[in-house]
Amino acid sequence: MLAEGREAALVGELAGASPAEMLGVVAEHYTGASAAQEIARWREAHGGSLDPLLQAIDDCPFITRRVALLQTLASAMPEGPQLLSELGRDPEHRPVVLLARRPDLRPQDATPEEATLMMAGTLLELLELGGPEAVTEQLNQLPPGQRKELVRTVLASGFPVPETLEEFRSLVAAPILHGPPQPHAAARVTRTQRTRPKRPRRY
Numbered sequence: 001m002l003a004e005g006r007e008a009a010l011v012g013e014l015a016g017a018s019p020a021e022m023l024g025v026v027a028e029h030y031t032g033a034s035a036a037q038e039i040a041r042w043r044e045a046h047g048g049s050l051d052p053l054l055q056a057i058d059d060c061p062f063i064t065r066r067v068a069l070l071q072t073l074a075s076a077m078p079e080g081p082q083l084l085s086e087l088g089r090d091p092e093h094r095p096v097v098l099l100a101r102r103p104d105l106r107p108q109d110a111t112p113e114e115a116t117l118m119m120a121g122t123l124l125e126l127l128e129l130g131g132p133e134a135v136t137e138q139l140n141q142l143p144p145g146q147r148k149e150l151v152r153t154v155l156a157s158g159f160p161v162p163e164t165l166e167e168f169r170s171l172v173a174a175p176i177l178h179g180p181p182q183p184h185a186a187a188r189v190t191r192t193q194r195t196r197p198k199r200p201r202r203y
Contacts, residue, residue, distance in 0.1 A: 011037045015045040019056035027072040036076040050083070057096075063121060063161045064128045067099045074100065095121055095159045119150070120157035124164050132171035139176065151176050 011034050014022045022042050026035045039053075046052060053073055060066045070087075074080035084101060087093040098105070098114055099121045110118065127135045139147045151173045159165060 012041050014038055015041050017042070019052040020059065023053060023056055023069045023072060026076070027068050032075065035072060039073065039076045054087075058160070061161060061163050062128050063096065063099070063159055063164055064125045066096050066161070067121075067125070070096060070100045091158070092160055095157060099125070116153055117157060120154040121159060123150075123154055124157075124159055124161065124168060127168055127172065128164055132167070135168070135172050136175070139172070148177060 014025060017025070019042075022038070026038050030038055043050070043053075050073075057066055057069045057073070060069065070084075074084050077083065084097050088097040088101075095117050098117050102118055105114075105118075107115070123135055123138070126138060139150065142150065154168060155165070155173055157165075
């Protein structure tokens with residue numbers, strides 16, 4: 001399948017794929033039942049350890065993609081809730097885990113810290129998917145003081161996606177906190193913008 005450039009939900013054909021490739025294809029093209037079977041087959045073929053899969057998620061530079069891959073992995077395993085619980089105790093993984101758990105976490109069940117992290121993560125996801133203009137438009141709906149406070153919160157959030165945070169700092173935070181950038185600086189930053197990730201289709 002992969003050699004022919006096709007991606008289809010044929011269980012077992014991804015057993016020889018890399019961890020990132022397997023998770024990406026499963027997130028994009030597999031249903032819940034076939035995703036669980038494919039991930040189980042892959043683990044059987046690779047010694048059963050989750051470490052390569054978790055490393056593949058950690059290596060992804062986009063928060064949007066990391067969340068989607070973690071949701072795919074956790075929902076495909078019986079021990080998924082335990083995995084999220086264990087990762088959530090790790091400060092480095094906690095922000096991503098909170099976003100992965102967001103569909104099942106009621107607002108009243110979130111602590112103020114968790115709610116703040118999820119708000120910051122949502123803005124970083126919007127940045128990756130919609131660009132700085134979309135984030136700025138969203139922030140401009142807030143009063144100036146609240147807008148600046150939220151920007152500072154995102155910058156201090158500790159999400160493990162340095163490129164996304166730098167893009168937020170340069171293209172969103174700097175104009176709000178310090179005024180519009182000089183034309184030559186804005187042009188230089190614009191040239192460094194990354195290709196936007198695609199949100200995996202979920203069936």
